[in-house]
Amino acid sequence: MTSPILVFAKAPEPGKVKTRLVPLLGADGAAALHRDLVRHALATANSAGLGPVELWCAPDERHPFFAACAQEFGIALKPQGEGDLGARMLRAFEATLGQTPRALLIGSDCPSLTSEDLRNAACALETGNDAVFTPAEDGGYMLVGLTRAAPELFEGVAWGTPMVMAETRKHLSELGWHWQELPTRWDVDRPEDYARLVREGLLPGLVPFAEAGNA
Numbered sequence: 668m669t670s671p672i673l674v675f676a677k678a679p680e681p682g683k684v685k686t687r688l689v690p691l692l693g694a695d696g697a698a699a700l701h702r703d704l705v706r707h708a709l710a711t712a713n714s715a716g717l718g719p720v721e722l723w724c725a726p727d728e729r730h731p732f733f734a735a736c737a738q739e740f741g742i743a744l745k746p747q748g749e750g751d752l753g754a755r756m757l758r759a760f761e762a763t764l765g766q767t768p769r770a771l772l773i774g775s776d777c778p779s780l781t782s783e784d785l786r787n788a789a790c791a792l793e794t795g796n797d798a799v800f801t802p803a804e805d806g807g808y809m810l811v812g813l814t815r816a817a818p819e820l821f822e823g824v825a826w827g828t829p830m831v832m833a834e835t836r837k838h839l840s841e842l843g844w845h846w847q848e849l850p851t852r853w854d855v856d857r858p859e860d861y862a863r864l865v866r867e868g869l870l871p872g873l874v875p876f877a878e879a880g881n882a
Contacts, residue, residue, distance in 0.1 A: 669718030670789040670812070671767055673759050675747065676705045676722060676775040678730035685776075691858045702732060703870050704855060705775040709740045712773065715785035723747050723759050723772075753821030760816040769793070769814045777801075777809040778869040779852040787849055788812045797844035800832070804853045807831040817842055 677684050681694035684701040692700060705722075712720040720742045724733045728744035737744050745762075747755040756772060763770040769792040771785060784801060791799040792812050798820075801810035806829030813820075819842055824834045839846050855864055865873045 669767070670792065671718045671763055671770045672712040672715065672720045672785065673745075673763060673770060673772040674705070674708050674712055674720065674722050674775055675725070675756070675759075675772065676708070676733075677701070677725045679705070679732050680730075685856070687857050688855075688861055691861060700855075700861070700870075700873075701776070703873075704778060705732075705736065706739070707778050707870060708773060708775045708780075709736060709742065711780060711782050712785065713740055713742075715782040715789075717771070717785060717789050718767075719743065721745050721763075723755075725755070752826045753824055756811070757816060757818055757821045760813055764813065764816050769812065771799075771810060771812040773810045774854065776856065777803070777852060777854040778864060779854070779867075780809055784810065784849060784852070791847040791849070795845065796847045797842075798839060798846040799849065800835070800846065801849045802832045802851045804851055805829060805856070806833070807854075808835065809852055809854055810849070 679698045679702045681698040685697035688697045688700065709720060709722065722733060722736055722742050723745045725747040727746040733744050748758055759772060760770060771788055773780060780801060788799045788810055792814055797814055799812040800808045803809045808831065820838050824831055855861060864870060865875055
């Protein structure tokens with residue numbers, strides 16, 4: 668059974684993406700990194716072989732970068748629409764789960780997430796869980812998979828804080844859902860994350876941390 672993968676990404680506008688890395692990389696450098704991360708996420712999603720991959724775009728799908736991704740990876744583009752992250756994720760799941768029994772959603776800044784992780788997440792949904800998550804080291808999560816959408820799962824969550832996963836677990840318990848958590852992974856937000864990214868070689872061609880600081 669296929670599991671569509673929804674990749675969430677912002678348009679790579681300098682000064683509006685990866686803002687905590689701007690002091691290190693500059694606005695243009697941070698935007699370039701964001702583009703590389705989005706392409707990496709799409710390649711990982713495609714290589715998982717689980718089903719169709721969709722790029723859900725913010726604020727909408729009209730940026731030329733998104734059109735280039737659609738052509739390169741053979742994917743569909745969808746607009747995230749208005750609202751906070753929870754409202755936008757709920758909208759994506761409601762649209763997708765109206766057509767398929769399960770779906771995965773991932774962010775675009777988590778190069779430590781592998782195609783095997785995606786396949787394991789799909790397996791968790793196929794074996795009776797209502798939801799599956801890959802927690803992030805910073806207290807959030809970078810993957811969520813669902814067999815049904817519930818507004819309660821995404822409401823009252825302090826997005827972008829270390830409490831996201833803890834608050835989500837509380838909502839899952841209140842809903843009475845069965846869920847599985849996969850091994851914790853890390854994402855790229857801060858200078859130390861960039862240093863780790865270079866060190867682990869997940870995105871070849873990145874300049875070393877010290878050189879980036881002198882750019």
